[in-house]
Amino acid sequence: MALSSSFWSSSSKAAIFSVALFMVLLIGSCSAQLSENFYAKKCPKVFYAVKSVVQSAVSKEPRMGASLLRLFFHDCFVNGCDGSVLLDDTSSFKGEKTAPPNKNSLRGFQVIDAIKSKVExxxxxxxxxxxxxxxxxxxxxxxxxGPFWNVQLGRRDSKTASFNAAGAVLPSPLSTLGNLITKFQDQGLSAKDMVALSGAHTIGKARCSSYQSRIYNDTNINRVFANARKKNCPMISGTPKDNNVAVLDFKTPNHFDNYYYKNLLEQKGLLHSDQVLFNGGSTDSLVKAYSINQRAFESDFVTAMIKMGNIKPLTGSSGEIRKLCRRAN
Known part of the structure; x- marks a missing residue:
């Protein structure tokens, strides 16, 4: 039996409008879960507290800036930006700190502890x-x-961590371009986001075990550059020298700029996963663009950082606010 036009124009239209309005509000609430002003009333001094500790740590050791940046990346990629990377192992779970991508390389935990203490x-x-x-x-x-941006806030902390997830989702320094693109796409990040975020390697250092294979086996590498790194990273693995480090950007290792991309044009990327960004593939044009235009790089880097910070955050009543970052309450 056909519905009358009067029924369709009143009851059904009202119902459809209500559902549509609900969906709009739902979508809006999801996209607005994080806010730049989340602590404006609750804790207005949080930014000063964080910055003062970070400033002190980086002034003592510039590499610490890269380590803290890497912590954020390694946190967000594993089940979202939930602070899980900070948790120590417990009797109920094996955490992320000792997973292969993090073991003996992830740093900055003491700085986060100091910040938490000051904020608390x-x-x-x-x-x-x-x-x-x-x-x-x-x-x-x-x-x-590097560039400034307003950080979106309102995340809550997870009560658990995952050793297996960290080993599965974090990109390897031996990654191919296709593998990198896939790993980032799995997190809702585009190839452009991936190339921009890789620019974080304009600061910091990498262990010999991460670039050993590249300097001895890769052909798309500047030979003078490779030979210089061999002096501190022997071919034989499994020795204490595996933990020797080299700067990722040999030109300006303690300054956030676009030299990382300029180095790739000269086949002087330290990691295999760095150089694949400029090796005749689909991301060559982006590397060239960022090597010429630092503002374009910084703009896309900021966009990608904000986007990455929105990966599956715990909000509302989910998770908790930890008293100590190393363990659940």
Whole structure:
């Protein structure tokens, strides 16, 4: 039996409108879960507390800025930006700190502890460890000469971590271009985001075990560059020298700029996963563009950082606000 036109124009239209309005509100609430002003009233001094500790740590050791930036990346890629990377192992789970991509290389945990202590003294039980990691990453970039952006906040902390997830989702320094693109796409990040975020390697260092294969086996590498790195990284693996480090950007290792991309044009990327970004593939044009235009790189880097910071955050009543970042309450 056909519905009358009067019925369709009143009851059904009202119902459809209500459902549509609900969906709009639902979508809006999801996209607005994080906010730049989340702590404006709850803890207005949080930014000063974080910056003061980061500034002190980076002034003592510039590499720490890169380490704090890397913490944010390694947190967000594993089940979202939830502070899980900070958790120590417990009797109920094996955490992410000792997973292959992190073991003996992920750093900065003591700095996060110091920040948390200072924030707790100001605003107890208010600011999550996940948000502290996000703010510390931004401050590290700015302190080392990079761009500023307003960090979206409101994340809560997870109560558990995953050793297996960390090993599965974090890209390897031996990755192919296709594998890198896939790993980032799995997190909702585009190839453009991936190339821009890789520019974080304009600061920091890598262990010999991460670039050993490249300097001895890769052909798309500047020979003078490779030979210089061999002096500190012998071909034989499984020795203490595996932990020897080299700067990722040999031109300006403590300054956040676009030299990382300029180095790739000269086949002087330290990691295999660096050089594949400029090796005759689909991302060559982006590398060239960023090598010429630092503002374009910084703009896309900021966009990608904000986007990455929105990967599956815990909000509302999910998770908790940890008292100590190393363990659940």
């Amino acid at each position: 003294a100001t605003c107890p039980g208010v600011v999550s460890c996940a948000d502290i990691v996000a703010i510390a990453a931004r401050d590290s970039v700015v302190i080392l000469g």
